[in-house]
Amino acid sequence: MEIKKNNYFWQEKNLQQLTGDEWESLCDGCARCCLHKLEDEDTGEIFFTRLACRLLDIPSCRCTRYAKRCELVEGCLDLRVGFSQFHWLPSTCAYRLLAEGKALPQWHPLVCGDTQAMHAAGIGIGSFAIAESPSLDPSDFVVEWLV
Numbered sequence: 001m002e003i004k005k006n007n008y009f010w011q012e013k014n015l016q017q018l019t020g021d022e023w024e025s026l027c028d029g030c031a032r033c034c035l036h037k038l039e040d041e042d043t044g045e046i047f048f049t050r051l052a053c054r055l056l057d058i059p060s061c062r063c064t065r066y067a068k069r070c071e072l073v074e075g076c077l078d079l080r081v082g083f084s085q086f087h088w089l090p091s092t093c094a095y096r097l098l099a100e101g102k103a104l105p106q107w108h109p110l111v112c113g114d115t116q117a118m119h120a121a122g123i124g125i126g127s128f129a130i131a132e133s134p135s136l137d138p139s140d141f142v143v144e145w146l147v
């Protein structure tokens with residue numbers, strides 16, 4: 001993937017106008033979206049848990065079957081198709097930030113040029129996530145983000 005340095009395309013286009021490479025480059029690789037979530041039926045509030053999707057390689061925060069993820073995992077969403085679904089993403093996610101008219105954070109790889117800055121800022125889930133299991137109740141593993 002080739003993205004020109006100092007090309008702040010995300011400030012000049014809306015999400016629907018991005019090329020495929022531009023879209024993919026917005027993902028910081030935190031894998032927070034790969035954690036199981038709970039939704040309060042009354043308020044709609046979303047709660048993240050430490051339980052990660054079975055397809056996620058937790059230490060690297062990478063999906064092991066990215067191209068086929070939506071076929072393999074019920075409920076996995078292609079964000080480019082589900083444009084109205086940003087509300088359940090973490091508040092740090094570039095897609096949600098841009099959908100809400102906000103700026104990307106300083107640790108974002110496209111802003112600082114360092115793919116590790118996101119981890120240094122405590123955004124990645126590799127240090128605390130655990131693999132999902134039928135024996136684990138997600139409500140026992142709710143997390144609160146520090147950032």
Ligand code: SF4
Pocket residue numbers: 026027028029030031032033034089090092093094095
């Ligand atoms: S939460 Fe957003 S930035 Fe983080 S991995 Fe998921 S799509 Fe990418």
